[in-house]
Amino acid sequence: MANFKVHCISAAVAGGVVGTFLLKEHLLEPYGVITGFFLTTLGGLLPDVDADNSTLLATFLTIVAVILSFLVMFSQSQHRTAVELILLWLGCYLFCKWVVFALITHLTTHRGIFHSLPAALLASLATVMLLYHLFGWSNRSSWLGGGFLGLGYLLHLLLDEFASLNPFGITGIRHSLGSALKLRSQDLLPTLVVYLAIAGIFPFLPEGIGVWRDFLRIGAWSTMGLG
Numbered sequence: 660m661a662n663f664k665v666h667c668i669s670a671a672v673a674g675g676v677v678g679t680f681l682l683k684e685h686l687l688e689p690y691g692v693i694t695g696f697f698l699t700t701l702g703g704l705l706p707d708v709d710a711d712n713s714t715l716l717a718t719f720l721t722i723v724a725v726i727l728s729f730l731v732m733f734s735q736s737q738h739r740t741a742v743e744l745i746l747l748w749l750g751c752y753l754f755c756k757w758v759v760f761a762l763i764t765h766l767t768t769h770r771g772i773f774h775s776l777p778a779a780l781l782a783s784l785a786t787v788m789l790l791y792h793l794f795g796w797s798n799r800s801s802w803l804g805g806g807f808l809g810l811g812y813l814l815h816l817l818l819d820e821f822a823s824l825n826p827f828g829i830t831g832i833r834h835s836l837g838s839a840l841k842l843r844s845q846d847l848l849p850t851l852v853v854y855l856a857i858a859g860i861f862p863f864l865p866e867g868i869g870v871w872r873d874f875l876r877i878g879a880w881s882t883m884g885l886g
Contacts, residue, residue: 663704663707665818666703666704666707666814666815666818667700667703667704667719669703669814669815669818670699670700670701670702670703670704670810670811670814670815671696671699671700671703673699673703673810673811673814674695674696674697674698674699674700674807674810674811675692675696677695677699677807677810678691678692678693678695678696678699678807679692681695687803691800691803694804694807695803695804695807697726698786698804698807698808698811699807699808699810699811699814700811701723701808701811702782702783702807702808702809702810702811702812702813702814702815703811703812703814703815704719704811704815705773705782705808705811705812705815706773706774706778706779706812706815706816706819707773707815708720708760708773720756720760721756723755724751724752724755724756724760725752727751727755728748728749728751728752728755729748730793730794731747731748731751731793732744732747732748732751734793734794734795735747771844771845771846771849772843772844772846772849772850772852772853774816774819774841774844775816775840775841775842775843775844775850775853776816776840776841776842777842777843777850777853777854777857778812778853779809779812779813779816780809780857781853781856781857781860782808782809782812783805783806783808783809783812784805784857784860784861784864785805785856785860786801786804786805786808786809787801787802787804787805787864787865787867788801788860788863788864790804790805791864791865792863798865798866798867801865802865802867816840817840820840
């Protein structure tokens with residue numbers, strides 16, 4: 660399988676290239692490119708969130724917890740006092756760091772359900788939902804943000820499968836082939852939870868048909884941007 664460095668660089672490059680293309684086509688503002696770059700990089704590392712033996716990954720997830728905490732705090736800045744905002748930031752950080760990430764690490768096995776196509780879909784849809792409901796992004800921006808994260812996630816899975824082919828080695832195809840681009844894990848319960856979560860998240864998604872229809876209309880592309 661590809662290592663942390665390969666996944667991070669590949670996702671970052673993909674996010675930068677796609678974001679630059681969208682900027683050139685007037686689909687994104689410069690700050691939208693930066694946001695897309697971050698989301699693609701994050702998506703490229705999410706499948707390894709259950710790899711608790713990676714110091715680099717743990718450091719990155721800490722940074723993610725800090726950024727998410729600030730975003731949550733900013734979303735409430737008009738309705739809270741300074742003390743409440745500080746406590747909100749701290750509570751969100753501790754929840755992400757010591758509850759969410761810890762549960763993921765202890766309740767999952769590496770190359771399990773997180774290395775799967777349904778997990779990639781769930782991560783993308785959850786991103787759309789959070790950007791729309793929690794951070795107040797527009798329909799179009801929320802779906803685009805979920806698309807960026809899904810791009811990084813899918814790229815991670817493809818790179819792992821490519822590495823399993825061992826194209827530059829002499830030992831032949833590795834036994835891990837097929838363990839990334841799959842529709843279920845060996846454990847039934849995590850698989851069931853992911854599929855139920857996908858079904859349950861749909862009622863909370865913003866309208867998307869019109870958004871993707873607009874992508875096909877070049878005249879509407881110029882109106883796109885995050886925010």
